[in-house]
Amino acid sequence: MDKFTTVTGVAAPLDLVNVDTDMIIPKQFLKTIARTGLGKNLFDEMRFDRQGRENPDFVLNQPAYRNAEVLISGENFGCGSSREHAPWAIKDFGIRVVIAPSFADIFFNNCSKNGILAIPMPQDVVDVLMEDARKGANARMTVDLGNQKVTTSDGQEFGFQIDAFKKHCLLNGLDDIGLTMEKAAAIDTFEAKNATLHPWV
């Protein structure tokens, strides 16, 4: 997994609540057996018409935001399906941080497993960040994971919370599976105990 330390970049405002995984990556793009290449279809049905022409009103099609690295959005971001194609598409597009008042559970987990930082922040803070994002390409936001801090283009700072284990994995680009395999002895013990306690499982 890629390491995440600090990102300084353009933030795109996507001022909608309940942005669901079908919006992020419609199901016709789930028929892949690879993890990469999904960025071109991120928000496909909002970004393009059926002939594949860009919708000029959609934020990521506007010149200022084509290279956005941060996305600011409304509450319950990522609700819907468990498809990891959603964070894969976000990452492949080049976005490394998503900030919203709240996230759907599975999506939130999927982000950290792919080196994306999803940050829940209070609505009033998100409102400030949304305004900052609206300033366009010259307004660059900084997200510093080590210091757990977001800094707007005009220097306002906001701290954020993150689970210590997630932070550690993100900062060091650690692979969960490798970490868990080091605990194989504990898993063996559990299985042996369970075979006696719950032999029907």
Place this chain on the structure above:
Amino acid sequence: MTAPRTLYDKIWDDHLVQEDADGTCLIYIDRHLVHEVTSPQAFEGLRMTNRKVRAPEKTIAVPDHNVPTTEGRDTHIDNVESRIQVEALDKNARDFGVQYYPVSDIRQGIVHIVGPEQGWTLPGMTVVCGDSHTATHGAFGSLAHGIGTSEVEHVLATQTLIQQKSKNMKVEITGKLPAGVTAKDITLSVIGATGTAGGTGHVIEYCGEAIRALSMEGRMTVCNMAIEGGARAGLIAPDETTFDYVMGRPHAPKGAKWEAALSYWKTLFSDEGAHFDKVVTLKGEDIAPVVTWGTSPEDVLPITGVVPDPESFKGGKVEAVRRSLAYMGLEPGMKLTDIAIDAVFIGSCTNGRIEDLRAAAEILKGKKIAQGVRGLVVPGSGLVRAQAEEEGLAQIFLDAGFEWRLAGCSMCLAMNPDQLAEGERCASTSNRNFEGRQGFKGRTHLLSPAMAAAAAIAGHLTDVRELV
């Protein structure tokens, strides 16, 4: 004396492999269900790192999401990408030695219907799948939730999952349901009351007289949509209804193991005085047949209602509702019963079980679907389909003018050829009404199987209570 625990606490405690100082927990997984869409990258990951599936006997694979529901699919799938995914699952299941139900097997169907049907899902288990509607299995009092593909790979390799414990939420449905009101109306009404983020960070336990009175099929419908309420999982404490359903299923315990299991299962309930972080109570008597009008499952109203005005909402929801109504082609103030439909879809892991087909057939018996309406019935598994044929339900659907399909997810998410055309409107027994869910620019109204059947006959959304 230990402190009183909730059902969720008990299952959690019994699956805790290790807890780190920072509260990160390693949880053992008893059943892992796998389907063709969210697993290829996970198996590929195992190959790349030379890892094996740790417990292939606890891993069940079945293709469902993008398989066609028409005859001939066992020999050929037209869509190249779907075919590649199904072939990849075939190969992965065989290479890694996991339990497998290919499309040619009568037991094939939607993964969340196959698991319970075959007795893979048992009370007190942890069950995961790379699909958010894994919550369905919570109906058995098992802790079941969806995971992403990285986690699928993690479970395949280690049979565990790294988790943080969720909070406890209780949703109680008191009293009795009025006639014409079903499990689907309960689950939609709960989401209408709590919102799609109401359960975020929680595991919901559904309880109360109205829940106890439900069959296993109904309970699965309720738990299925826990995820639409934002919860990690939904649970219902097991009881005689559960045990009766499980007993004798192919992979359920037998003999002495059954007795041992049963005595354990009977300890699976929330203790008196156990702490819930959030409690929601609805009166069964107050629940009406409901439909959704928007593009979020929280956009729920009784069928007697009217399309709401965006201005009557607050905050970001105002814009979301405006967008929703434009997408749905609806005007505020319009009666819900005046909404004409083009298609009816009966199926999915929410409502593709035998009881659902019975409920719909009951309404359709001797009737025809309205002119110009297309009806699709997609049983949740090959076995549900066979049973419905035996009971004469298939004939009722066919006589009414419905298409009678093979098992799969079908128009629930329209990854296979079963899709709405642009602008078409569907009365659907599935669980998501998101934009584009049932086809590009397709419009979805979620409702119960009985309400779907009633809409099919009327040609517009209608109150099933007027037909019974």
